[in-house]
Amino acid sequence: MRWIAEVHVSLRPGIADPEGQTIGSALRSLGYASVDEVRSGKLIRIGFEAAGPDEAERAVGDMCRRLLANPVMEIATWDVRADEQQDAEGVNP
Amino acid sequence: MRWIAEVHVSLRPGIADPEGQTIGSALRSLGYASVDEVRSGKLIRIGFEAAGPDEAERAVGDMCRRLLANPVMEIATWDVRADEQQDAEGVNP
Structure with missing residues (x-):
């Protein structure tokens, strides 16, 4: 079964975020x-x-811990959902 | 009243995404x-x-159209919610 994960990686509070400041x-x-x-x-x-x-x-x-986020500086949160409409990806909101 | 917007900017389908490929x-x-x-x-x-x-x-x-997303290559979606707990930002999940 195919799944879609949306992973949000954000800097921990207190870590300087020059891009956000800009x-x-x-x-x-x-x-x-x-x-x-x-x-x-x-x-x-x-x-x-x-x-x-x-x-x-x-x-x-596991993907977040091993690759996607640096736990020292970043927090990863994610949503996983079943991919019910594989072909809906081409639709632009 | 204070609001928090979470803006997601992603590349349009079909636009090459070397970071994603990597x-x-x-x-x-x-x-x-x-x-x-x-x-x-x-x-x-x-x-x-x-x-x-x-x-x-x-x-x-307006912020998305004017600054945050390039409409030629990117799609912006957003959620806006009232900021009910300003001091909850320091909490780490």
Whole structure:
């Protein structure tokens, strides 16, 4: 069975985020004066095969620990869902 | 009222994603042989003030169009929620 994992990797609170600060400055200079905090992160979407939901969840946790996130500086969170519509990927919102 | 927007910026289908391909190769070489597609993107979390939910939603849409996403190559999607627990940001999952 095919699964889709959406992994969000963000910097831990307190870790300097120059990209987020730059985006925040740019938004304020565009007129969004109330923007007070911007944090940037990564979004990784993974399609893979697993026998069941528990196995899929475990595999994604392992991927995060082994490759996707640096646990010293980053936090990874993820959602795993069954890929029911493989061909819906081409649809643009 | 303070709002938190989570903006997901991902490459449009069909746009080459070398970072995603590299992550996919790395995952396969770590033993996750069934990984068949990886797409990378950006996650941007913005704290800002707006009078109500409609205004907040509109502000984030404008920010995406004006700065955060390149509409030729990227798709932006977002969730906006009221920031009910400003001090919960320090909590690590």
